[in-house]
Amino acid sequence: MHESSALLTDRYELTMLDAALHRGTADRECLFELFARRLSGGRRYGVVAGTGRFLELLKHFRFGESELEWLRDEGVVSTTALDWLADYRFSGSIWGYREGEAFFPGSPILVVEGTFAEAVILETLALSVFNYDSAVATAAARMTSAAGSRPLAEMGSRRTGERSAIAAARAAYIAGFSATSNLEAGRSWGIPTMGTAAHSFTLLHDSEEDAFRAQIDTMGAGTTLLVDTYDIEEAVRLGVRLAGPELGAVRIDSGDLPIVVDQVRRLLDELGATSTRITVTNDLDEHAVAALAASPVDSYGVGTSVVTGSGSPAMGMVYKLVAHRDDQGDWISVAKKSAEKATVGGRKTAARAYDRHGVAREERIYLGDGPAGEHEGAADAASERPLMVQLVEGGLVDEQYLGAAGTRQAREHRAQAVAELPPRAVSLTRGDPVLPTVYLEG
Amino acid sequence: MHESSALLTDRYELTMLDAALHRGTADRECLFELFARRLSGGRRYGVVAGTGRFLELLKHFRFGESELEWLRDEGVVSTTALDWLADYRFSGSIWGYREGEAFFPGSPILVVEGTFAEAVILETLALSVFNYDSAVATAAARMTSAAGSRPLAEMGSRRTGERSAIAAARAAYIAGFSATSNLEAGRSWGIPTMGTAAHSFTLLHDSEEDAFRAQIDTMGAGTTLLVDTYDIEEAVRLGVRLAGPELGAVRIDSGDLPIVVDQVRRLLDELGATSTRITVTNDLDEHAVAALAASPVDSYGVGTSVVTGSGSPAMGMVYKLVAHRDDQGDWISVAKKSAEKATVGGRKTAARAYDRHGVAREERIYLGDGPAGEHEGAADAASERPLMVQLVEGGLVDEQYLGAAGTRQAREHRAQAVAELPPRAVSLTRGDPVLPTVYLEG
Structure with missing residues (x-):
């Protein structure tokens, strides 16, 4: 097994980079956004998981001699691209929902800003991590609600890939499970183990x-x-x-x-x-x-259903280019036009609006540059909470989101975020998202 | 990320080992069997995948200083058990279906012979690998049939855990896909990549x-x-x-x-x-x-559905103790009695029986010691093919099943094994297994 995470990547990420290098467009400043068009499985809300894992993997996203040699031998990309990859360090910035946050269709769960070249090649890895981990956390949160005050243990390692098992244990823990049977999850992420x-x-x-x-x-x-x-x-x-x-x-x-x-x-x-x-x-x-x-x-042990997302094993998140700077340095919003896969272009920030009882009522997505906290919001809203935090600044990962401490923090945040949702959020029947997503001009 | 695969294991495997060491039963010679009670999702046949990966992981199943230190700090097992784990090398033998083989309910896909201690602690890892990889291969084989002579590419890395993505690419390739988008699958297993x-x-x-x-x-x-x-x-x-x-x-x-x-x-x-x-x-x-x-x-690219087993993301395989030697050295068959999870005890070998046109007609499981080839078989069968090969002998892995060569061999074997099944095997509707499983005294 190889330490580097760089080849956990679809071939086309590197060939697009190659073509963009040759065309002179690889250095265009871009904004990519990771979001879900819908909540699969008729879920009432989603739970973001994967952030801490993604940030760790980002630190190991390096093309070392062994990766470059294989790419060269296979003729995947040109020598120009190989030289570029040899020096690759993500130097951009990433904002996102806190790990453990509730999310809804269109929520900008991750916003990656950097050159096209440095941001596009993170697509596959980011989606693998967030799609799997969030599918598990979203299913696990339903189980946590169903169990009430009784503890749940995650015991599904044997029903998912051996490394996904670690991610699943972590995602379930974030979603309120109290322990896992998986020893590596205990070692790597500080999750209590049981058996x-x-x-x-x-x-x-x-x-x-x-x-x-x-x-x-x-x-x-x-x-x-x-x-x-x-x-x-x-x-x-x-x-x-x-x-x-x-x-x-x-x-x-x-x-x-x-x-x-x-x-x-x-x-x-x-x-x-x-x-x-x-x-x-x-x-x-x-x-x-x-x-x-x-x-x-007194307690439950859950296996197959939690590690396979209880009927929805992948979250269906996508990673899309939403804007790039033109030659004058202005941001241009871009969006795919195909009917059923249309995207909303442009930079976004997000906030959750509450009614006067402190119950969440709306997922607000502000189009434009400012942080959501600065927006006035609709007149009838008692308050709103900005949902996005900066995870990476100029290539530097904010360490608070990493490791066992980041995982514990995500678990606490999940409990708060779900508690704020309207009561019907805990319904186990298939239905619409419990909050509407509203787009507002920033 | 840690190189050793030893902690990709449920905590109870090690505590059972610990208790057996203290009781003096850890060294009892045992037979464990990996099999599926049913084919989930109404599949007509299953496709074995994961063998080559499991054998590679088995070679790295070692408790090094870092693993032992963590187990000691967490108080998972006693120092007696820690000393035992420090020296652990699997020294037993493993037989199994060839990778790529078709399987049916009860097929003894893997038979592990060793002391209780050395065989029990492989349970979680073996199941993680075979349950995921076989779920993908079984779904992928249906897609291969549906596509006829048109090539299929596996493009689902973004919809499963980042390391499961490699396993999925490999399983789909074994099941007849021609390429994958995943670069690491290309590097690690020699699978053609595309994009x-x-x-x-x-x-x-x-x-x-x-x-x-x-x-x-x-x-x-x-x-x-x-x-x-x-x-x-x-x-x-x-x-x-x-x-x-x-x-x-x-x-x-x-x-x-x-x-x-x-x-x-x-x-x-x-x-x-x-x-x-x-x-x-x-x-x-x-x-x-x-x-x-x-x-x-002209060709298809398949993503989410193949890497998530198209509705059946885990194969439901189990790993059960079926026999152990008594103090006189005789094998004693054992089996759990709970009604819906009853198991058939004892050592098994398996063969596929054909009709006179060379079409598979029966999955035969022989109870007893001899290799299936030596059995007479039912009088009306034109011929039968023994299904099991030795994968590990006295701790030594047979290298032919490893790496890119083993993967290619599995792909070829899958094509032959599926071609022998009755024509209704390619039906995509839910139904019964296309072959009946028959237990015979060896």
Whole structure:
């Protein structure tokens, strides 16, 4: 595996750069914008995730000897372009929604300003990161709402690519999950890790009693025992007999959960294990979590559905040129005209407007140069909050958005941003975005 | 990013190992099996992909100082387990279906033999790789069938995690795609790369003519021009005027494709550009590709749908303990009993049985020790083909399955394996697997 992120890129980014270098247009100052035309899956709101990862990858977006040699051998671009790539450092500026922010159709989630050459070649990487991470975070936020105060653990590493698994754990954590099973996500991003045991562990031993004893001896009575390898009732009795009422939790991974969970709770209480928790993990999605709201479940483990965006595995975000400077230095708005894929040209800033109760009512996109905070806003709005922050200035990444600290900050911001949305935002049925997007002249 | 693949692992793999070490059961010889209980999405057959990637990752599955230090600091496992992990090298053996092979519910896609400790900790990584890669290959194979003799290019890097994008390009190639837009997939796996140009390139320039000129001057007349930024008809006329009838291709990325493609073909022919090809790329999936069968399309670019498994983004494969040796050295079959997740215990080999016309008719899974080739088979079968090969022997990976050569071999094998299936295998409607899975005593 190669350290550099530079070849995580579509070939055409480099051939366009090559052609622009030859035409003398590569140095034109440009604005690219990353946004979603719609919220796939009938989502009521989206959750931005990927920012911290993208900024880390941006720092490793370098064409080293090994990358250049391969491009040369394959004849991908001319030697002019190879020389240019050898010196590549992104030297422009990037603004964007905070990671964890709610977004809506048209929200300018990322605005990249730089020469055409230096901004266009970030397209593929930026979209890969934001499309996947935001799809996971958007699905995960629905699960967080459905779970209410009960904790959710992300356990889906085995159902997505092995490196996407790290991104998914991080996105789910930002969206309110409390932990992940993925160790690398713990190491790389400071996310709490958790785990129970698999059926194989029970099957390995000569009896369920042997297996439970081994686990309790090593992990302590506070461990979580998997009780559905053979007979659930027998396993619960056995677990309490071996660990005592201090048994941490039992995990149920199969069966008709509302019924089984009730039975297990009654049994645990009868056995005096009133503080032993029940965690369930059987192919859950947000609808299954919601359906268990009235059952005595203490926590959920979610796998496949969260790491695959629960039916919407990619966010559908695009990265479009919206303006470039002309030879006089003035910005020219540009936009594609094709009917169903029309874009709004020009530089944009964004703000969320609130009603007098502090509930979000409108996604405002201001066309023009000024920061959104300086706009007057519509007369009936009690207030508005500017949504964009500067992430990169003159090539320098703002370190506060990186690493474990940036991830924690995004998680906190997500909680606030979602709490401000109208109550119907938590609806799990397909529908329209919960806020309208309004374009205003800046 | 860390080189080692060892922490791409669920925490419970290591805590189970820890508990088994303490119990004295960690060294029990075990057989784990990777298989799918069903084909998600009503697929008629699955395509195995991921083998070559998994074997590469297996070679880097090492707990180095940095991994051990993190595990120690986090208190994930005991020092006994840390010492064991420090020396970890997989020393067991692995058999499996060839990469590119068709598979069915219950097919033993991978059989891992080793001690419990050394085999259990590969679970997460193996599943991540096979579940994602096979989901992509299975979807991609449907697109390959739908496209007939027309080439398909994989262009979905931007719609999946940035490292999954490489795996997706590789899986699609194995499933019959001819090229990818992803440069790293070209470098890492020898897959042909391709590319056209984006709308941003046209918008950057003062006119479409400027943009086309720049592209043709740099890339030659054989390039592919994107013609739907403004007006398709004008763009096609312009492209032929600038490049002449040698213009390689035009790409259409929007609009009502069957109508637009017909118009563009007529226009190109009128202009004398009879050999200029038409490539289409507008959110295609296998159904859209099939719907264009009668249109004069020359090639397809597929993005989102292929990298997200076209509605089934994870294959649903599991990794289960199926047998272990007892203290006398005899193999004991084990299986989970929960109704909807029951597994078939014991060592298995597999063969595909054919009718007398050479058409596959049955997936045979033999329970027992011998290689499938030695079984007699049912009396009415003209022949059968053993499906499993040894991938790893005593910890040593068979190099023929690695790298670009292994990938090419998998691509060839996929074509043969799919060609042998009954004709209804290419049906795009949801349905039952095209072959029944039959369990036989070995």
